[in-house]
Amino acid sequence: MSNAQCLFCRIVAGEIPATKVAENADCLAFRDIGPQAPTHVLVIPKRHVGSLDALSDGALGAALLAMARDVARAEGIAADGYRVVTNTGANGGQSVAHLHFHVLGGRKLTWPPG
């Protein structure tokens, strides 16, 4: 299921270009358009899920996290450490209403977030 108005569904459909770094039947990883770290990749489900709060398929959640881990290894950031985060809803800072995990690394990341 996809949503014609959804930016990330349109990336999945190939209607909007993106630099893909990993893909399988259910998940897609591509580089963030405004990278906040030397490596900044988004991992998304191919079917439309609005946010983590709308995710009911545990197997899909596990597949997304496995792809995030595999992307970190492939990008060469796993040994030094990295961050996987999903912003959820208005207070969480979510700006695109399609579930996505940010994979960030390649520099020392600060904590806590703002």
Ligand code: DGP
């Ligand atoms: P969030 O604020 O957590 O919903 O993150 C949305 C991210 O999506 C943000 O880091 C920028 C990224 N983004 C927005 N539009 C595009 C786009 O058209 N292409 C790509 N590759 N990334 C996008």
